[in-house]
Amino acid sequence: MDGTGILKGLAVTFKRMLDTYIDDFKRGKKRYYTEEGIRYRQSAEVKGIFTVQYPEEKLPVPEEFRFVPFLVYDEGPNGERKDRCTACGICTKVCPAQCIWIKRATNPKTGRPVPRSEEFYIDIDMCMNCGLCAEYCPFDSIKMDHDYELATYDRHKDNILNKERLLKPASYYAQIRPLNYAREEEAKRQAEEAKRKAAEARAKRMAARKKTATPPKKKDNES
Amino acid sequence: MSEQVVATEQDLLLSRFPEVVKPDERKGYDGYIVDSKALLDFAKTLRDDLGYDYLSSVTGVDYLPEGKMEVVYHAYKTTGGAPLVFKVQVPREKPVVPSLVSIYPGADFQEREAWDLLGIKFEGHPNLKRILMWEGFHGHPLRKDWHEPYYEEEHKPYKSRWPEGKAFRAEDRNPFGKNVDYPAGFDPAKWTPDISDALIYEGLGRIEKPHDDLPTEQIIVNLGPQHPSTHGVFRMVVTLDGETIVDLEPVMGYLHRNHEKIGERNTWLMNMPFTDRLDYLSPMSNNFGYALAVEKLLGVKPPERAEYIRVIMAELTRIQNHIFAIGMFLNDMGAFFTPSLYAIEERELILDVFEAVAGSRMMVNYFRFGGVARDIPEDVMQKIHDLAFERLPRRIDELDRYLTNSEIVRARGEGVGVLTAEQAIAYSTAGPVLRASGVPYDVRRAEPYGIYDRFDFDVAVRYHGDVYDRYLIRMDEVRQSIRIIQQALKQIPEGPIMTGKPQYQHRVPPGESYGRVEGPKGELGFYVVSNGKGNPWRYHVRAPSFINLTALAEMAKGHKVADIVVILGSIDIVLGEVDR
Numbered sequence: 001m002d003g004t005g006i007l008k009g010l011a012v013t014f015k016r017m018l019d020t021y022i023d024d025f026k027r028g029k030k031r032y033y034t035e036e037g038i039r040y041r042q043s044a045e046v047k048g049i050f051t052v053q054y055p056e057e058k059l060p061v062p063e064e065f066r067f068v069p070f071l072v073y074d075e076g077p078n079g080e081r082k083d084r085c086t087a088c089g090i091c092t093k094v095c096p097a098q099c100i101w102i103k104r105a106t107n108p109k110t111g112r113p114v115p116r117s118e119e120f121y122i123d124i125d126m127c128m129n130c131g132l133c134a135e136y137c138p139f140d141s142i143k144m145d146h147d148y149e150l151a152t153y154d155r156h157k158d159n160i161l162n163k164e165r166l167l168k169p170a171s172y173y174a175q176i177r178p179l180n181y182a183r184e185e186e187a188k189r190q191a192e193e194a195k196r197k198a199a200e201a202r203a204k205r206m207a208a209r210k211k212t213a214t215p216p217k218k219k220d221n222e223s
Numbered sequence: 224m225s226e227q228v229v230a231t232e233q234d235l236l237l238s239r240f241p242e243v244v245k246p247d248e249r250k251g252y253d254g255y256i257v258d259s260k261a262l263l264d265f266a267k268t269l270r271d272d273l274g275y276d277y278l279s280s281v282t283g284v285d286y287l288p289e290g291k292m293e294v295v296y297h298a299y300k301t302t303g304g305a306p307l308v309f310k311v312q313v314p315r316e317k318p319v320v321p322s323l324v325s326i327y328p329g330a331d332f333q334e335r336e337a338w339d340l341l342g343i344k345f346e347g348h349p350n351l352k353r354i355l356m357w358e359g360f361h362g363h364p365l366r367k368d369w370h371e372p373y374y375e376e377e378h379k380p381y382k383s384r385w386p387e388g389k390a391f392r393a394e395d396r397n398p399f400g401k402n403v404d405y406p407a408g409f410d411p412a413k414w415t416p417d418i419s420d421a422l423i424y425e426g427l428g429r430i431e432k433p434h435d436d437l438p439t440e441q442i443i444v445n446l447g448p449q450h451p452s453t454h455g456v457f458r459m460v461v462t463l464d465g466e467t468i469v470d471l472e473p474v475m476g477y478l479h480r481n482h483e484k485i486g487e488r489n490t491w492l493m494n495m496p497f498t499d500r501l502d503y504l505s506p507m508s509n510n511f512g513y514a515l516a517v518e519k520l521l522g523v524k525p526p527e528r529a530e531y532i533r534v535i536m537a538e539l540t541r542i543q544n545h546i547f548a549i550g551m552f553l554n555d556m557g558a559f560f561t562p563s564l565y566a567i568e569e570r571e572l573i574l575d576v577f578e579a580v581a582g583s584r585m586m587v588n589y590f591r592f593g594g595v596a597r598d599i600p601e602d603v604m605q606k607i608h609d610l611a612f613e614r615l616p617r618r619i620d621e622l623d624r625y626l627t628n629s630e631i632v633r634a635r636g637e638g639v640g641v642l643t644a645e646q647a648i649a650y651s652t653a654g655p656v657l658r659a660s661g662v663p664y665d666v667r668r669a670e671p672y673g674i675y676d677r678f679d680f681d682v683a684v685r686y687h688g689d690v691y692d693r694y695l696i697r698m699d700e701v702r703q704s705i706r707i708i709q710q711a712l713k714q715i716p717e718g719p720i721m722t723g724k725p726q727y728q729h730r731v732p733p734g735e736s737y738g739r740v741e742g743p744k745g746e747l748g749f750y751v752v753s754n755g756k757g758n759p760w761r762y763h764v765r766a767p768s769f770i771n772l773t774a775l776a777e778m779a780k781g782h783k784v785a786d787i788v789v790i791l792g793s794i795d796i797v798l799g800e801v802d803r
């Protein structure tokens with residue numbers, strides 16, 4: 001108990017302080033308020049000041065980062081909106097907070113349900129940002145957003161999102177989650193391909209069968 | 224060999240307690256059913272003759288259809304091995320069970336919790352009052368026929384969501400007023416607490432206790448619920464004689480949200496993100512424990528790569544939890560924020576990893592039954608590599624130089640808040656608290672789960688049982704965790720990360736299961752009961768932060784009031800887990 005322990009400790013803090021100045025000196029102005037600077041300050045080799053001056057500086061979020069969900073729509077050739085959602089209801093069933101409400105559309109003539117949502121609500125006050133809805137949606141229609149600055153003045157008015165506010169174009173999705181988007185598009189392309197091949201094969205088989213088939217008259221006797 | 228041991232154990236128990244002890248023969252269940260009359264003798268035999276000295280978990284299950292209440296006990300040997308599970312069944316209308324506090328003092332808070340939430344009376348309990356709900360609360364919320372104010376349906380998913388969904392707010396349907404349910408004849412305006420509590424509620428009461436020669440008296444001081452040292456909303460009612468602590472009672476439940484009731488409304492999968500919110504400083508471990516419990520029932524095993532990812536994530540969690548705990552503990556000591564910011568810096572880097580892999584820094588929701596949600600991307604793997612092989616070891620050494628031999632840390636820590644090994648075991652403390660008292664008990668070694676049997680690491684142990692040793696042991700454990708991660712990074716194979724197809728509805732076979740992991744705070748256990756439906760019938764969390772508090776009074780007695788803050792800091796609690 002002669003105070004050397006405390007002195008050694010103080011040496012550590014002193015070194016940290018020096019590090020800050022040395023690093024500032026070495027890296028100069030670009031250490032702050034530049035993208036490169038922010039990245040460096042969050043990397044494993046950083047020395048000196050570590051904090052990011054939010055909101056002037058913002059951390060880049062990784063692709064998998066998730067905040068409240070949004071709905072994806074595809075854009076048609078003339079810019080029309082094609083919802084991906086089929087109102088299958090799986091997201092409402094996996095949602096732990098039970099904060100998704102979907103009204104399935106029906107055909108006005110027959111009264112039968114059609115694969116489209118008429119209304120779609122998410123209460124983002126209740127949403128726990130778990131990402132399960134996005135994980136289990138079979139149509140890649142609901143995805144987790146990157147936008148985390150959601151402060152509002154009136155939660156009653158602003159925080160239950162309806163379809164209008166939930167829908168965002170696929171291009172936006174591709175921009176925030178490029179890897180996921182590419183993977184899903186590739187899977188879709190392959191599925192299409194497989195389908196097309198299967199159809200072609202079937203057509204070929206049919207054609208082949210037609211050639212070898214006996215004349216139509218006899219067909220009734222066949223089984 | 225072990226078969227034989229089990230056989231003789233069973234023979235001994237059955238022959239010593241004929242008629243009153245029977246093996247539990249329900250399908251999917253395990254252990255013994257003990258007649259409540261024989262419970263005390265049975266427990267004594269377990270502890271004294273069979274070596275089951277550690278009563279880890281006490282909880283209840285409401286079997287409403289059978290009209291029964293069941294109390295479930297999990298006892299372990301501190302030398303390692305599987306649990307001995309025993310149960311007591313009592314009629315639902317009159318659930319009275321003898322208290323085990325006299326044999327296992329660690330049952331204290333857990334029995335109070337079972338009384339509070341399930342209404343099971345423990346005869347002979349020294350202080351059987353509510354622990355999480357307030358005294359005026361009506362009913363016992365974990366009973367199956369108890370409904371919460373916003374009750375909608377017995378189980379999720381609720382029918383009102385699809386296909387005819389129209390958004391509403393639950394609170395709009397329940398105008399304030401109908402929301403409050405008092406017992407018949409209870410008027411809150413006229414309510415006065417009974418006298419023993421009056422002292423607590425008044426905040427600063429006085430107890431007349433004249434000294435022999437000096438005309439002094441004891442006073443009661445409330446530390447908290449709003450107090451910077453309590454790490455959340457937590458209260459300690461301290462009886463002081465001058466500056467010396469004579470007695471202490473922790474008061475909790477301010478953050479209670481009936482996690483377990485929510486868990487029983489949820490489907491199996493839905494509980495995964497909820498477990499993040501227990502001990503929100505170590506979400507990966509929480510995920511791990513719950514996944515293990517359900518996987519046992521489902522009978523699935525994650526693929527190799529997923530097992531490694533799980534270990535890496537769990538150990539990263541331990542590191543960030545421990546360095547954060549050390550930083551905050553130094554805050555409690557008065558080293559205002561320099562050490563804790565050093566700790567937070569490292570923690571942030573680990574949370575960056577979680578964010579890139581799981582999508583969120585704290586609410587990770589990363590484990591799935593039979594694997595994990597996502598693979599680790601290549602660049603993140605590199606980052607973990609850099610952290611484990613370079614940065615973290617260096618930074619831990621720096622923290623060590625900075626703090627370990629500091630005269631202030633030693634003066635405030637050594638000999639303070641001592642818990643002997645016997646006490647630590649008796650009070651069912653777990654994790655660093657238990658191991659700092661000289662009991663080398665670590666679930667990763669005692670009953671290895673996942674692939675922990677493949678790694679080379681030491682179970683950290685220290686022998687003084689004081690605050691300073693609890694600090695040291697966290698340093699030791701961080702180093703061991705780094706070792707484990709280094710090995711895992713070298714061994715991790717390529718391959719799938721999920722067994723079977725991703726599923727959101729699970730058909731879980733009926734039965735019970737207890738999954739436990741060595742969380743950063745101690746043994747974290749999940750006791751789940753399935754009745755074969757889509758939701759758990761019972762979902763119980765053995766929360767280490769909560770149970771470790773059982774020993775708080777024992778640690779604090781005789782010390783000065785200024786030491787409480789340090790002692791509490793050395794236990795490392797998270798109120799999200801204490802209050803559930």
Ligand code: SF4
Pocket residue numbers: 084085086087088089090091092102136137138139140141142
């Ligand atoms: S968002 Fe996806 S899961 Fe939800 S209803 Fe639409 S298609 Fe189904």
Ligand code: SF4
Pocket residue numbers: 068069094095096097098099100122126127128129130131132133134
């Ligand atoms: S993120 Fe989770 S809580 Fe939010 S809407 Fe999706 S499933 Fe529900």
